[in-house]
Structure formats: structure tokens, C-alpha cells
Amino acid sequence: MIRIALNGRVGDLDLDVAFNAPGEGITAIMGRSGSGKTTLLRAMAGLDRLTGEVTVSGRVWQDATRFELVHKRGVGYVFQEPSLFTHLSVQGNLDFAVKRATKAVDRAEIIDLLKIAPLLPRAVSKLSGGERQRVSLARALLSGPELLLMDEPLSSLDQTARQEILPFIRVVGARVPVIYVSHDPLEVSRLTERVLYLSEGRLSERPAVSLEGLSQAEIEALARQALGG
């Protein structure tokens, strides 16, 4: 179980959010740019400081009296743009995570899961955008996170690469609970049915909408409605 209650001001945005998510599968948070999606995710990771409570799988990451630093939280984070360490090879990037992992993760299995074995000796600069995000996913998993946060991990990729990587994200979601932030209803509909809507720093009251079985036009209409567009 993941319990989040966070509030505070960041720049112009006044964020006040509370929700629970199950400790498995993918939970998506949708919203327009500027709605506070990234701020919320960063606060959950401890990268930015908001007041409130974050509890993941029974472990308190932050509450009224305590604030665990980012590296003490069992968090994994996949950033919007590929953020592999450029001074290390693919192998080096994975080693970085394995060396500091809080719990043992089967390295060979993860490499197999994301099909990155042929990439291991390569330089980060020699990878395509999709390959980079796959390595980022593997690296995040290898650190043994209790919760994986993904901030629009497909936004820097072209259409082909997006289609290619979506199944990998589903596979990852089956292993570790994921909070997935996106503004793209189609992308989200292919990942999960559990969707929360964020608008101007508030989660909307409406219950999670099932997108299964709807046509693309219907999904887009729903999303426009939900986003107040």
C-alpha cells in the first residue's frame, strides 16, 4: 500500500494532494503540463521538500516529524529525458545501481527482462533514445526499489520507440509498484486502468475511469473533459 498526502507551494503552483495506491501494478497520474505532476513525483522521491506524509509498503518515508533523504528512501526514478551517467558505459551505469542496491536483485534476470544484454559494453552516447530509457529502467530496477516513479519516460522518444518500450514498462509494472506520470491518454490506456487526474495542484474527485474497450476518440474526449480542456 502506498499512502500519499502532500501539500505546499512550489513556484506558482499550490499543490495539495492525498491518495492511496495499491502496492502493486501501475498507477497513472494524468494532467496537463503545469498541473503539478512532476512536482508531486519529485516530492514523493524527496527530491523536493513538501510537507505531508509518504508511506510505502509500511515504511514511512516522511511524515510530520521525519524526512528521509532521497538516498535512504527505497525509491526508483526514471526521468523525462534519458539521464544515464555519460562518464560510464551501460555496464558501468548498471554496476552503479547494483553496488548501492538496498536489496539483492537478480542482475541477469533484469538484463534479460529488458533485453539489454547486447548493449552492455556500449557507450551511453552510442545508444538510441529507446535503448537509453530501457537501460534507465533496468538501472532503476537494479537498485531494488519499493516504488518506481516514472516521469513521462516516453516524451523524449519518437513514435516507433514509444511503441517499442511500452511493453517493457508493463513488464516492469508487474514486478514493482509504479507511479506513472503522463499527459498522453493513449499511452496511459495501454498501461493501466488505474488513473488519477491532477489539475492545478489538486487531484480531481472523479473516480478512476476505466479506459478499456473505448475507442480512441472516446478516450481523447474523456481525457479532454478530465483535464478541463
Added chain:
Amino acid sequence: MIEAIWITLLLAAVTTPVLLIIATPIAWWLAQKGSWIKDVVAAVVALPIVLPPTVLGFYLLVALGPNSPLMAVLQPFGVRTLAFTFTGLVIGSLVYSLPFAVQPIRNAFEAMGSRPMEVAATLRASKWDAFISVALPQARRGFLTAAILVFAHTIGEFGVVLMIGGSIPGQTEVISIRIYQAVEQLNWAEAHLISGGLMAFSFVVLMTMLIIDRRFSARTAGIRP
């Protein structure tokens, strides 16, 4: 002449690593977003660029000479003066070359941005761990530039070392002063010899460091040269 060359190389070889160590935390601190105090500190650090070396040398001479507040602090340790000593020269060089070490390292830290440190934190690296294993290697080129600049700057120093060193052969006489004296005595042969040697040496040092950097970056990035 050999003594002067030895003193100069020793001075540069001591100053460069010591200054890199001093400059790194300053550069890191200045590279973080922050208050107006940073602008003040940045200006103070940059002062040696705009001040005439003689002005800098004069104040250093006052600070390192007997009866200065600094020496009063060091007196109990048996140090009466550092003026006209090799240690004094090192201190002078550190101050004089400080901006040449801080600026490239600061630029490299700023170019890196905050993202790599954030990524490291989400991979369970503490601040210190991330600094050592991510920030330092990412800023590698900044350190190389700083090292080259400081080394070259120290070798070529004239005004400051003349003021606080006093050109004592075997202790504080460096080659830039030696060249000046050779020319004054119309000893053109020696001036030519030292100047030419200095040029060739500087070229070799620069080339070597650039080649090392190329090899190094290729290796760590996973490409076999």
C-alpha cells in the same frame, strides 16, 4: 640555471595539486544556485586576475613578513616569517592562481547541472558518494583545464614571486626571474636556452595531458581505442 629550473618545476608541481584540492569545494559551492554572498565570494576569488601582480605580491609580503597577524598565529609553531622562503612562494602562487583553478571547475560543475546528482541520489548514493563517483568524473575536463592553467600560470609567474621571493638562488629564484636577469646582464645565450627550453617543455606537457584525457574518456565511456 639548473637550480632555477628545479625550483620552478617544484613550485608548479606543489601548487597545482594543492590548489585543485582547495579550489574544488569553492567551485562546487559557487556552482550551486544561491544568494548574493556567492557573487561577493566569486569577485574576491577573481581579484588576482585584475590586480597587478606587484599589488598582490606587496600584500602577500606584508602578510607573510614578521610582525603580521598571520605570523603572530604561527609564532608558537616556530615560524617567524615566510617571506623569501619557498613555502612563501607556494602560498603566493596558490593565491595568484586561485581564479584559474576555480573558474574552469565551476564551469564544469555548472554544465553538469543538478540532474546527475539527483539520479545518483535515487540510486542510493549519499551526497558525498555522488560527489566522488558522479560529479568529479563528470567535471573531469574542468579539472584538466584547471590543472594545465595553474601549472602554466605558476611556471610563468614573475611579479608576485619577485615581491615575496626575493630571488634567492637555490631557494626562491625561479626561471622567469632568471631569464630577466640574464637579459639584463646581456647574457643572451642563457636567456635563449631557458626560454626555448620552457617553450618546448610547456608544449610537451600540454600535449601529454590532452592525449591522456582522450584515452581516459574513451576508456571510461566503454569504447576501446
